[in-house]
Amino acid sequence: METLQKARAEIDRIDTELARLFQARMAAAAEIAAWKRARGVPIRDPAREARVLARGAERMEDPALRPYYAAFQQELMALSRAYQSGLGLGSDIPTPERGSLGRAAQLLSEGRRVLVVTDSGVPAVYAETVAAQWDCAGIYTLPQGEASKSPAQLSALLSAMLQAGLTRSDCLAAVGGGVVCDLAGLAAGLYMRGIDCYYFPTTLLAMVDAAVGGKTAVDLDGVKNAVGLFRQPRAVVIDPDLLATLPPRQLSNGLAEAVKMALTHDAALFARFEDPAGYGDPEELIAACLRIKSRVVAADEREAGPRRVLNFGHTLGHGIEAAAGGRLLHGECVALGMLPMCAPGVRQRLLPVLERLGLPAQAEFDPEAALAAITHDKKAGADGSIETVYVPEPGRFEFRNTPLRALRELLLSLVKN
């Protein structure tokens, strides 16, 4: 009896130690995943896995235990990989040289130089793949995040272009999300009165929205997109495989803009989002959104009229985004902003869609601060109302004037208590 108790106590002690070691091992795995992702190295490394197994066999003195220990190690390695994926670091980096990025060279005539612009959160291999095919003046890496859409970063990029000796016939290539496209597009539009810019969007939001339509901008004094140009990129190259490395929250962020286009223009596309089995092939989804956006932009490039429909969800959304002070992503705010601007029946259908896509239906923010940001963004009409886009049924929209009083009520309905 005493022997049994002793052995069980010994197992408990070992389990405690194993739990501590397991935690330390996972922490090291997370560090490795972050390092690899930053450099575009695949997470899975079969050669190293084989070495780990061989070393494990050498360490196990009792030959009878070797197969068991090997199984234990294999399980550990599988758990490490699953943990690394769960961190939103992506499972495996795609091999962009085989996708559309690898055909970037076909876009350029010979003799032109390119400065590739990216940011620190985009796997470096994407920018390197594009750079490798051209006469490359270098890769310019911005710090990741909205703060890079600033006059200071714009000025630094313009200086880098000058130092790289880019001439009027050279060009920029933007490899990144909306931040990189907006900033590089503006820099290209300003440099020597305008040089070409090619977009290689790497986020879903940029693929379905930011990279098409020719709007470029930086923020100024806390006002989003305060300084910019309408300027079309020379070409946009989309490779949906690059989404494999995008963190799930960023994917949801882009899906919000896709839902916006579906609700305003395409009832069948919206129905795809309602399918509990999933919305299907991302490539088809991107193509459907691009068809809608390019049609809208072609009809009204400078947003003098109908292009304003793309602001659906954005009037309330921008206000919430400003009031949330960086805690909410753009697409999350658009999701919130769409809800009260739909007919009740549409809202009932939209709620489960948002939930399934990982988008919020309520959030913590100060409604007065949001209202102040909305009135700062948009001038109220003489009657004290603001233009909004309203969806009476999926696939249709109306422009409406909504009084500020009503906007306050709508914002209140979105505040999480």
Ligand SMILES: NC(=O)c1ccc[n+]([C@@H]2O[C@H](COP(=O)([O-])OP(=O)(O)OC[C@H]3O[C@@H](n4cnc5c(N)ncnc54)[C@H](O)[C@@H]3O)[C@@H](O)[C@H]2O)c1
């Ligand atoms: N010009 C337009 O018409 C237009 C339209 C909509 C939005 N925007 C602008 O776009 C910006 C938001 O763009 P966004 O949502 O793409 O954000 P983003 O550019 O900040 O990218 C989001 C994050 O994902 C990282 N990332 C990008 N690609 C990745 C990949 N493939 N794998 C892993 N990580 C990756 C980035 O480093 C960044 O940290 C906002 O500034 C918004 O104003 C512009």
